[in-house]
Amino acid sequence: MQRVRRVAIATVAAVIVSMGAYAVTDGSGDPSAVKSDDGKWMDKNDVPTFKVEPDGTVDWYSYVGFTRYSSECLRCHGPDGMGSTYAPALMESMKRLSYTDFYAVVAGGKQDVSASQGLVMPANGENKNVMCFIDAMYVYLRARADDAIGRGRPQKHAPKPEAFTKAEDECMG
Amino acid sequence: MRRASAGFWLTAGTLLSSQLAIATATAQSGDLLKMQANAADVVMPTMTYDNQRYSTLDQITAQNVGKLQVAWTFSTGVLRGHEGAPLVIGNVMYVHAPFPNTVFALDLDHDGKILWKYEPKQDPNVIPVMCCDTVNRGLAYADGKLFLHQADTTLAAIDAKTGKVVWSVKTGDPGKGETGTGAPMIVKDKVYVGVSGGEFGVRGWVTAYSVADGKQIWRAWSEGTDSDLLVDPQKTTELGKPIGADSSLKTWQGDQWKIGGGATWGWYSYDPALNLIYYGSGNPSTWNPKQRPGDNKWSMTIFARDADTGMAKWVYQMTPHDQWDYDGVNEMILADQQINGQTVPTLVHFDRNGLGYTLNRATGELLVAAKYDPAVNWTTGVDMNKGSPNYGRPNVVGKYAPGVAGEDVNSQGICPAALGSKDEQPAAYSPDTKLFYVPTNHVCMDYEPFRVSYTAGQPYVGATLSMYPPSGETNMGNFIAWDATTGKIVWSDPEQFSVWSGALATKGGVVFYGTLEGYLKAVDAKTGKELYKFKTPSGIIGNVVTYEHGGKQYVAVLSGVGGWAGIGLAAGLTDPHDGLGAVGGYAALNNYTALGGTLTVFSLPSN
Numbered sequence: 001m002q003r004v005r006r007v008a009i010a011t012v013a014a015v016i017v018s019m020g021a022y023a024v025t026d027g028s029g030d031p032s033a034v035k036s037d038d039g040k041w042m043d044k045n046d047v048p049t050f051k052v053e054p055d056g057t058v059d060w061y062s063y064v065g066f067t068r069y070s071s072e073c074l075r076c077h078g079p080d081g082m083g084s085t086y087a088p089a090l091m092e093s094m095k096r097l098s099y100t101d102f103y104a105v106v107a108g109g110k111q112d113v114s115a116s117q118g119l120v121m122p123a124n125g126e127n128k129n130v131m132c133f134i135d136a137m138y139v140y141l142r143a144r145a146d147d148a149i150g151r152g153r154p155q156k157h158a159p160k161p162e163a164f165t166k167a168e169d170e171c172m173g
Numbered sequence: 174m175r176r177a178s179a180g181f182w183l184t185a186g187t188l189l190s191s192q193l194a195i196a197t198a199t200a201q202s203g204d205l206l207k208m209q210a211n212a213a214d215v216v217m218p219t220m221t222y223d224n225q226r227y228s229t230l231d232q233i234t235a236q237n238v239g240k241l242q243v244a245w246t247f248s249t250g251v252l253r254g255h256e257g258a259p260l261v262i263g264n265v266m267y268v269h270a271p272f273p274n275t276v277f278a279l280d281l282d283h284d285g286k287i288l289w290k291y292e293p294k295q296d297p298n299v300i301p302v303m304c305c306d307t308v309n310r311g312l313a314y315a316d317g318k319l320f321l322h323q324a325d326t327t328l329a330a331i332d333a334k335t336g337k338v339v340w341s342v343k344t345g346d347p348g349k350g351e352t353g354t355g356a357p358m359i360v361k362d363k364v365y366v367g368v369s370g371g372e373f374g375v376r377g378w379v380t381a382y383s384v385a386d387g388k389q390i391w392r393a394w395s396e397g398t399d400s401d402l403l404v405d406p407q408k409t410t411e412l413g414k415p416i417g418a419d420s421s422l423k424t425w426q427g428d429q430w431k432i433g434g435g436a437t438w439g440w441y442s443y444d445p446a447l448n449l450i451y452y453g454s455g456n457p458s459t460w461n462p463k464q465r466p467g468d469n470k471w472s473m474t475i476f477a478r479d480a481d482t483g484m485a486k487w488v489y490q491m492t493p494h495d496q497w498d499y500d501g502v503n504e505m506i507l508a509d510q511q512i513n514g515q516t517v518p519t520l521v522h523f524d525r526n527g528l529g530y531t532l533n534r535a536t537g538e539l540l541v542a543a544k545y546d547p548a549v550n551w552t553t554g555v556d557m558n559k560g561s562p563n564y565g566r567p568n569v570v571g572k573y574a575p576g577v578a579g580e581d582v583n584s585q586g587i588c589p590a591a592l593g594s595k596d597e598q599p600a601a602y603s604p605d606t607k608l609f610y611v612p613t614n615h616v617c618m619d620y621e622p623f624r625v626s627y628t629a630g631q632p633y634v635g636a637t638l639s640m641y642p643p644s645g646e647t648n649m650g651n652f653i654a655w656d657a658t659t660g661k662i663v664w665s666d667p668e669q670f671s672v673w674s675g676a677l678a679t680k681g682g683v684v685f686y687g688t689l690e691g692y693l694k695a696v697d698a699k700t701g702k703e704l705y706k707f708k709t710p711s712g713i714i715g716n717v718v719t720y721e722h723g724g725k726q727y728v729a730v731l732s733g734v735g736g737w738a739g740i741g742l743a744a745g746l747t748d749p750h751d752g753l754g755a756v757g758g759y760a761a762l763n764n765y766t767a768l769g770g771t772l773t774v775f776s777l778p779s780n
Binding site for chain 2: 066067068070071072074075076078079080082083084085086089109111113115117118119120121122124126127128129151152153172173
């Protein structure tokens with residue numbers, strides 16, 4: 001039973017992905033990838049986006065986004081952008097937030113403090129572990145918001161582009 | 174005898190309150206030794222110095238606990254995770270809350286009427302430097318004062334009568350990620366506090382302050398030079414041998430020890446006969462083991478220190494060169510037990526790493542080290558051969574050691590997960606059954622370390638992990654009874670979620686604990702059979718306590734889901750190796766409970 005259902009879901013998912021059309025749009029509009037600069041995909045408005053192949057292989061940046069999200073953001077926002085008792089579900093927030101909104105909150109932080117709870121997002125502008133990978137985190141969460149990447153670690157990913165290694169070394173120092 | 178004298182103090186009431194205050198203020202806190210033995214009160218967060226969480230109150234029994242009912246409730250007005258438990262001293266209950274660290278004094282003679290409320294003003298910028306929720310594990314009491322280690326590392330001494338601050342002192346720097354979450358402990362004229370921030374590269378310490386005025390008396394670091402550690406290279410021992418000079422510095426590369434973790438936010442215990450205090454240190458920092466070659470001493474270590482001088486008598490590092498975030502901070506339970514026909518002063522510790530340790534607490538000799546969850550797979554066990562060069566060290570299974578696989582490699586199927594087979598939620602011990610009652614997590618993980626850079630006050634983690642129940646199982650927790658003389662599980666009650674509440678054992682033959690869905694449960698101490706359950710307003714990560722007021726036994730617990738449990742389990746877990754990720758394959762906590770801090774007090778019906 002379980003197995004049959006999974007195969008069915010896989011087939012449906014593959015069909016949707018292969019059609020290359022996402023019914024939903026997120027805070028930055030249509031996430032469809034239109035061009036790549038050495039493995040880094042952009043949508044038609046030059047906003048970073050994800051690219052998921054028909055066999056489920058995700059682009060390198062989405063994959064790194066998963067690992068860095070899990071290292072830097074999970075502790076408050078829960079696994080897979082799903083939210084926690086402590087902080088909101090970013091896969092929901094990304095349905096509203098544009099790339100620039102996202103960038104501003106991550107770099108500058110945010111405070112919503114009341115008597116019953118203090119919701120405080122730290123400013124990460126000086127945090128290399130976040131800022132060196134902010135585009136990767138963005139495309140991963142954008143993919144989560146658009147249901148293009150499921151829960152957990154993406155099982156297959158594109159190879160690491162040279163441009164990524166170079167940028168990482170320069171940024172991390 | 175003790176009960177009679179406690180009764181006197183209780184009935185002294187308001188008429189004598191001024192004389193009482195004077196008497197209390199002038200008494201030495203040696204009184205705490207007597208007060209903690211009075212089962213009517215809960216005078217310290219661990220209930221007693223030995224951390225047994227056992228009460229001699231016996232009105233509530235295995236026979237009548239099924240009739241338990243809610244006597245009264247109280248909302249803290251705070252939504253964050255509520256750890257710890259209230260104190261009860263005479264006719265007043267003191268309830269603490271997470272950030273903003275509110276404290277209420279409640280009048281037990283008038284259905285919990287509020288006598289006073291304390292709410293410190295703290296910079297909210299401390300919130301994001303608190304790993305895993307803004308919890309606080311409670312208050313300590315001595316000499317008419319309550320002691321609170323606030324989120325921003327202010328240690329406040331508060332007049333128990335008025336709620337006014339008598340003195341306060343800053344113990345750390347939140348700008349470097351140092352925060353206060355642990356409950357203080359008081360012995361004689363000193364109040365001890367530890368620090369949180371293992372995920373921010375803090376360097377852990379325990380500090381003793383004067384109960385009278387907050388003056389710092391000593392600080393013992395988890396890493397550093399011998400003088401910083403408060404060790405004597407010849408007299409301080411590990412497993413019976415002197416630790417030697419520079420025992421910490423030799424086990425780190427370069428200056429990494431200065432941001433080396435070893436936080437100290439767990440529960441502390443005290444043995445008055447040996448005059449030793451006991452506590453554990455947390456994970457070395459970062460979570461990426463490649464960035465810190467060596468044993469990383471003295472992270473992941475049990476410390477036995479002289480209560481007066483802070484000098485370490487013995488140490489034992491449980492997890493050298495941690496690769497899993499198995500903090501060693503869990504409580505040290507002191508119990509005298511029969512081993513091979515002899516009464517041994519033991520210390521029993523259920524570590525995050527999944528091993529239950531029994532040591533001789535006078536000497537630090539290792540007696541038992543055994544898995545208290547059969548799922549534990551990162552080690553095959555501890556080398557117990559005294560002649561072996563690896564004596565006392567865990568045998569690590571390379572396949573489940575992320576440091577062996579290296580950076581950017583995802584090590585899969587490691588049990589337990591980083592939250593450990595047990596986290597801070599304290600176990601209980603009953604001298605009647607001679608069993609330990611342990612709330613456990615039954616969760617495994619994938620762990621991928623990678624390079625991170627350090628910036629003061631920013632998270633310093635360096636690993637990605639995903640968590641899921643052990644293969645083929647769906648229960649994420651167990652509540653177990655454990656024989657610490659043999660290292661064997663006696664019974665095990667499966668729970669849908671990790672059990673993240675402190676246990677309570679009673680002379681009535683009943684053991685209590687809370688669940689993440691919000692149930693307060695009572696089980697038979699001998700068999701584990703469930704005798705009673707009641708669903709409180711939110712998930713329970715607080716510790717169950719019992720006290721007596723007006724001749725009647727009460728059971729109290731704070732509910733209010735949160736903490737690491739609320740972060741990791743809110744959305745439910747998935748097994749990344751299970752097909753498409755099996756969304757919803759395991760229960761999501763947020764389908765069962767929502768936020769909100771409430772105290773629920775239970776008692777038997779009057780007739």
